[in-house]
Amino acid sequence: QVQLVQSGGGVVQPGTSLRLSCAASGFTFGSYAMHWVRQAPGKGLEWVAVIGSDGSEKSYVDSVKGRFTISRDRYQLTVFLEMNRLTAADTAMYYCARMITPYDAFDVWGQGTLVSVSS
Amino acid sequence: SYVLAQPPSVSVAPGQTARITCGGNRIGGKSVHWYQQKPGQAPVLVVYDDSDRPSGIPERFSGSHSGNTATLIISRVDAGDEADYYCHLWDSGSDHPWVFGGGTKLSVL
Numbered sequence: 001q002v003q004l005v006q007s008g009g010g011v012v013q014p015g016t017s018l019r020l021s022c023a024a025s026g027f028t029f030g031s032y033a034m035h036w037v038r039q040a041p042g043k044g045l046e047w048v049a050v051i052g053s054d055g056s057e058k059s060y061v062d063s064v065k066g067r068f069t070i071s072r073d074r075y076q077l078t079v080f081l082e083m084n085r086l087t088a089a090d091t092a093m094y095y096c097a098r099m100i101t102p103y104d105a106f107d108v109w110g111q112g113t114l115v116s117v118s119s
Numbered sequence: 120s121y122v123l124a125q126p127p128s129v130s131v132a133p134g135q136t137a138r139i140t141c142g143g144n145r146i147g148g149k150s151v152h153w154y155q156q157k158p159g160q161a162p163v164l165v166v167y168d169d170s171d172r173p174s175g176i177p178e179r180f181s182g183s184h185s186g187n188t189a190t191l192i193i194s195r196v197d198a199g200d201e202a203d204y205y206c207h208l209w210d211s212g213s214d215h216p217w218v219f220g221g222g223t224k225l226s227v228l
Contacts (some may be wrong), residue, residue, distance in 0.1 A: 035217065045154075045162065045205055047217040061215055095161055102216065103209040105152035105167035112161050 002026035002108055004096050009113035012086055016117075020081040022096030022110050030054070033099050034072060034079040035106065038092035038115075048094070051079060063089070086117045121210040123220035130226045137193040139223045141206030144187065149208045151189040153182060156222075157202045165204075166191060193225070201227045 008020040022034070036048040049060045049070040058070055069082040079096055093114050097106035124142040131137040141151060151169050154162035164173050166182040169189060179194045193200055206220040 037219075044222040045207075045219040047215065047219065050217070059216075102211070103150050105164050105207070106154070106162070107164050107167070107173060109161040109163070 004098065004108055004110035006094075006096055006110040006113040009094065009115050011116045011118060013119055014087055014117055016086055017082070017084045018086060018115060019083070020094055020096075020113055020115070022079045022081075024077045024079070024098070027098075027108075029072075029077040030074055031100065033102075034070075035097045035099060036070065036079075036081050037095045037097055037106070037109075038090075039095070039112075040089075040092045043092075046092075049081065050099075083115070086115070088117050090115060091117045120215045121208075121213045121218045123206055123208065123218055125204075125206060125220035125223045127221070128224045128226060130228055131196050132228045133197055135196055137191075137196050137200070137225055139191040139193075139204050139206075139225065141189045141191070141220050142187055143189075143208070143218075146187050146189055146208070147184065149210065151182070151184060152207045153180075153191045154205045154207065155200075155202045156205065162205065196225075196227055198227050201225055 005023045033052050035050045038048050051058050051070045055072050067085045072079045093112045095112045096110040098108050153166040155165045156162040165176050165180045169184040170182040181192045183190045203222045205222045210216050
């Protein structure tokens with residue numbers, strides 16, 4: 001069964017850090033680029049970050065550059081999002097999703113994990 | 120950065136056909152994908168590459184693409200189709216290449 005299972009997240013104070021995980025199963029993890037997409041409360045979807053299938057290429061939305069780091073572990077079949085210097089604007093549901101080529105659809109999504117940044 | 124424009128809401132009576140549009144500059148040369156998101160759930164892909172359906176998605180869901188507009192078409196709408204729908208594409212010339220439309224709330228009257 002193809003699935004992405006997310007963990008991490010929670011309520012944190014501004015300026016702190018958090019790491020999200022997304023564990024893959026049921027497919028050849030190394031063949032897919034992995035993305036993080038977020039959704040602020042009551043808002044639409046926003047692409048956040050991508051890591052290439054071999055981990056060599058990474059890209060971020062401007063608002064998280066220098067604060068967030070995406071990585072992947074080919075043995076644990078997991079993609080991570082390390083989030084530093086969190087602000088209230090980062091409060092959102094975070095989803096991981098897979099994609100083979102850049103112009104493909106996100107055909108499988110994780111269940112989502114909530115990040116709430118509040119003092 | 121590239122912008123995809125969707126109407127905030129569309130309403131349709133049960134059994135009728137819903138059309139949700141997604142407009143963007145030079146969208147005709149790009150593959151457009153559509154997602155359905157119900158409250159409290161992750162998005163689900165319902166149409167990819169303009170008009171193809173993933174396995175398990177009913178034939179009632181289809182897509183079209185003309186000029187600067189892509190359209191998600193849901194025929195014989197029922198209450199279970201009430202959800203938010205997002206279009207998405209990849210714009211290779213953009214700093215933020217993976218772009219989503221703002222979403223459309225489909226209400227079944």
